Structure formats: structure tokens, C-alpha cells
Amino acid sequence: MALRGRGFVSVGAVVACCALASACSLDQSPASTPSPTPVAITPAESQIERQMRLDYEAAEEAYRANMAEQDRQSQLGIAVKTEELTSSASDNYLVFVLQVLRDIRDSGWRARGTTTIRGVARGGWKEGQVRLSACEDNSAVTFVDKDGKDVTPKNGVRTYVQDLTVNRVRGGWKVSDVESRPVKNHEGVPCGA
Amino acid sequence: MRRMIVLELALMICAISAVMPPSAIADSTTKRCGKTGRCYVIAKKEPRPSTPARRTGDLSPGSRADRQNAADESRVKDANKKFSAALAVYDRRLASYNRCLQTFDPSLNKTGCGSAPTPPDVPRLSSATFSGRGNQPTPTAGQAAAIAVARLQLPSIPPGIGPSPDIAGHQPVEHGGGWLPTMALGRRHYQRWPDFRLSRRPIRIAGS
Numbered sequence: 001m002a003l004r005g006r007g008f009v010s011v012g013a014v015v016a017c018c019a020l021a022s023a024c025s026l027d028q029s030p031a032s033t034p035s036p037t038p039v040a041i042t043p044a045e046s047q048i049e050r051q052m053r054l055d056y057e058a059a060e061e062a063y064r065a066n067m068a069e070q071d072r073q074s075q076l077g078i079a080v081k082t083e084e085l086t087s088s089a090s091d092n093y094l095v096f097v098l099q100v101l102r103d104i105r106d107s108g109w110r111a112r113g114t115t116t117i118r119g120v121a122r123g124g125w126k127e128g129q130v131r132l133s134a135c136e137d138n139s140a141v142t143f144v145d146k147d148g149k150d151v152t153p154k155n156g157v158r159t160y161v162q163d164l165t166v167n168r169v170r171g172g173w174k175v176s177d178v179e180s181r182p183v184k185n186h187e188g189v190p191c192g193a
Numbered sequence: 194m195r196r197m198i199v200l201e202l203a204l205m206i207c208a209i210s211a212v213m214p215p216s217a218i219a220d221s222t223t224k225r226c227g228k229t230g231r232c233y234v235i236a237k238k239e240p241r242p243s244t245p246a247r248r249t250g251d252l253s254p255g256s257r258a259d260r261q262n263a264a265d266e267s268r269v270k271d272a273n274k275k276f277s278a279a280l281a282v283y284d285r286r287l288a289s290y291n292r293c294l295q296t297f298d299p300s301l302n303k304t305g306c307g308s309a310p311t312p313p314d315v316p317r318l319s320s321a322t323f324s325g326r327g328n329q330p331t332p333t334a335g336q337a338a339a340i341a342v343a344r345l346q347l348p349s350i351p352p353g354i355g356p357s358p359d360i361a362g363h364q365p366v367e368h369g370g371g372w373l374p375t376m377a378l379g380r381r382h383y384q385r386w387p388d389f390r391l392s393r394r395p396i397r398i399a400g401s
Contacts, residue, residue: 074228092225095235100227115228138228156230180226 052125055173059130059166060120062088062173066097067115067136073101074111074141090167090174109143109151116140121190123163130173132164135191157182161189279313286310 045053066088073079079101081094089097104111116137123131138158145151165177186192226232293306 070228092223092235096225096227096233099233099235100229100231103227103229103231111228136228138230141228143229153230158226158228158230160226177223178225179223180232182226182232 055125055130055168056122056132058168058173059132059164059175062166063120063132063134063164063175064117066093066175067117070097070101071111071114074104075114077105077108077110079105087172088174089176090169091176093164093175093178096178104143107151108146111141111143113141118186119191123190128168130166132166133189133191134162134164135186135189136160136162137186157184159183159185161186161191276313283310283313 066085069082069084069088073082073085079098081098085094085097116139118135118137120135121133123133125131136159138160141158142150142152159182161181161183163179163181164175166173167176168174183189224232224234287310290306290309297306
């Protein structure tokens with residue numbers, strides 16, 4: 001009996017450790033702040049650390065620029081492969097973005113409001129490729145038709161964790177792919193602020 | 194006690210895997226959701242192979258012709274090999290026969306040198322079996338010369354003194370298909386006749 005009690009204590013300790021470990025994961029690091037703010041190079045920062053930091057910042061900047069262009073076009077009800085889109089997205093992600101914009105345009109809708117990026121977490125780095133996890137919240141975005149009638153989809157979740165793959169292409173960074181995870185809210189996810 | 198340690202380890206592994214962020218690797222069934230709430234499944238683009246016909250075994254007309262050409266070349270090579278081997282054997286026999294003729298002494302050897310060796314058949318590869326331009330087997334100048342020597346009809350008459358009674362005036366003889374390519378090149382072949390005199394005589398194609 002005493003042994004079993006000790007076992008439960010051990011399990012509890014393990015769970016507590018894991019909880020602590022998750023609390024100390026990437027999303028809590030100062031580098032995962034929503035906006036890419038330049039950080040002074042400290043003597044402790046190695047060459048590779050500096051490169052990683054710059055790559056993450058550039059990748060996040062590309063993602064945010066692309067989202068801003070998506071907001072702009074969806075508000076205008078257009079779907080144009082603009083320089084802003086192509087310079088920040090490629091491959092599957094570009095196809096996906098253009099499909100979303102085309103659907104809005106073809107429905108005769110226009111968006112009101114913009115997508116809120118709750119946070120961007122760093123998911124992995126290798127030479128020329130970065131993984132990001134972005135918390136997108138579209139609950140504030142509404143859609144109106146040509147008559148100004150609210151046609152915002154009521155059913156379905158519009159809050160996502162977007163796992164992004166960002167590649168360096170000819171010196172610049174482009175979001176090349178995304179995997180979406182609809183979530184009720186962003187609590188407990190790395191990118192959640 | 195040991196069971197508890199194992200249980201703790203298993204729990205720890207489960208807990209760590211639970212808090213690990215999911216992989217962002219997307220496959221062809223990846224779900225991508227936009228601001229309208231609609232989700233899309235976009236087929237992943239695969240890079241095109243550089244040489245699809247050769248790698249996938251596509252039976253395009255071009256690749257079929259290439260394979261046929263390769264098969265034809267292989268047949269020509271095989272035929273050339275066989276002919277070269279047969280020609281080498283014939284050359285040896287002919288040299289032996291010529292030596293016999295040169296050193297023949299009727300007082301010592303009454304049996305003679307026997308009949309001349311038979312030249313090997315020139316490989317005949319029908320052009321109908323060869324597809325593609327330029328694939329027909331064409332003998333080289335050296336091969337043509339060898340064929341000419343092989344087809345030389347040596348007289349089966351026993352050696353004697355004086356000019357051969359079969360050869361009247363050493364006149365060139367045109368026969369059927371004409372002269373061999375060596376003649377076209379302006380070369381002359383010297384032939385030793387059984388009467389030991391060097392005769393300057395064009396070569397004729399036997400049986401063509």
C-alpha cells in the first residue's frame with residue numbers, strides 16, 4: 001500500500017515536471033514576440049544563433065506582409081497575384097491564399113476588419129528553411145455582400161493555429177506551405193500570447 | 194520498485210510527446226483554412242522528373258527507336274565478332290596452304306597441298322531488319338579488304354612451272370556485282386599464283 005502511494009507521488013511529480021517543461025517551451029521565449037524587433041547582438045550570441053534569429057525575423061516579416069496583403073485584397077473583394085503576395089509566398093501557400101481570395105471575390109463579398117495575429121512561435125530552423133506557428137484569429141472579420149448585407153459564416157471555427165513553412169528563395173523569405181489546426185481559442189498553444 | 198520506475202519512465206515519455214509541438218510537415222492531404230472559415234485540401238506539387246521517358250520506361254516513339262538502334266548495333270557487333278574469328282581461322286589455313294605451295298616439291302611430296310581453304314561467309318544482315326537511318330552494317334575498308342582476300346578463288350590445280358593455264362592474259366574480270374571497295378580506292382592487290390610469279394591482277398567478287 002505504501003509502495004502504491006509512493007507510485008502516485010512519483011507520477012504526480014512527473015506530471016508536474018512536464019507541466020513545468022511545457023511552460024518553459026518556445027512560446028515563452030522572448031524571441032517569440034509577435035513583432036520582429038531588432039535585438040542587439042550580445043557577445044554571448046554565436047554566429048549561428050545570430051543567423052537563426054535573423055532568419056526567424058525575416059520569415060515572420062514575410063508572413064505578416066502576406067497577411068496584410070490578404071487583408072487588403074479581401075476588403076476590396078479582389079484576388080490578384082500582386083507583387084506583395086508573390087514576394088512573400090510561394091508554392092502551396094500562394095495557391096491557397098489565391099484560392100481564399102478568389103472565393104471571396106466570386107461570392108461578391110468584401111471583408112470588414114482584419115485577421116488578428118495573436119502570436120508567432122518559432123517551430124524549427126535549418127539552413128534556408130524556418131518553421132513558424134502562428135495563431136490567427138478571424139473572429140473579428142465579417143463579410144458583407146454587394147448589398148451590404150452581413151454574410152459572415154456563422155458556423156465553423158475561424159480561429160486557427162497555422163503551422164507555416166517558410167523558405168529562403170533567392171535571398172528573400174517566402175511562406176511556402178501551411179497546415180491549419182482549427183482551435184476554439186489559443187490558450188495553451190505555443191503561439192498564443 | 195522496478196515496475197514503478199518503468200511506469201514513471203513511460204509516463205514521462207508520454208508527457209514529453211504530448212507537449213512537443215506537432216510537425217509542420219504537410220502532405221498531400223494537408224488542411225489549409227482561410228479567414229472565411231472554409232478549409233481547402235490542395236494537392237502537393239511534385240517536382241517534374243528531368244527525363245521522364247528514360248526513368249519511367251515510357252514507351253514514346255523516340256525511346257522505342259533508341260532501343261531498336263541499340264539492338265541493331267548489338268547484332269552488328271556480334272556478327273562482326275563471329276566473322277573476325279572465322280576470318281582469322283581462314284587466314285591461318287590460307288597461310289599454311291600458301292607455304293605449302295611455295296615449298297612444294299613434287300619429288301618429295303606427291304600428295305600435293307590439298308584443296309584451298311574455304312573462306313568464311315560474310316555476315317549478311319538484312320537491311321529490312323534494321324530500323325533507323327545509318328544502322329545497316331557497313332564494312333570498314335579493312336574489313337572489305339579482308340573479305341576480298343577471303344573470297345579470292347585460289348586455283349585448286351597443282352603448282353607447275355610457267356603461267357597458269359587457267360588464267361589467260363591476266364585480264365581483269367568483272368563479275369556480277371562489280372569491284373570491291375578497295376578497287377574504288379584505286380588500290381591494286383598483288384596475288385601470288387601457284388606458278389610463283391607475282392601477278393598484278395584486280396580482285397573479283399566471287400559469286401556476287
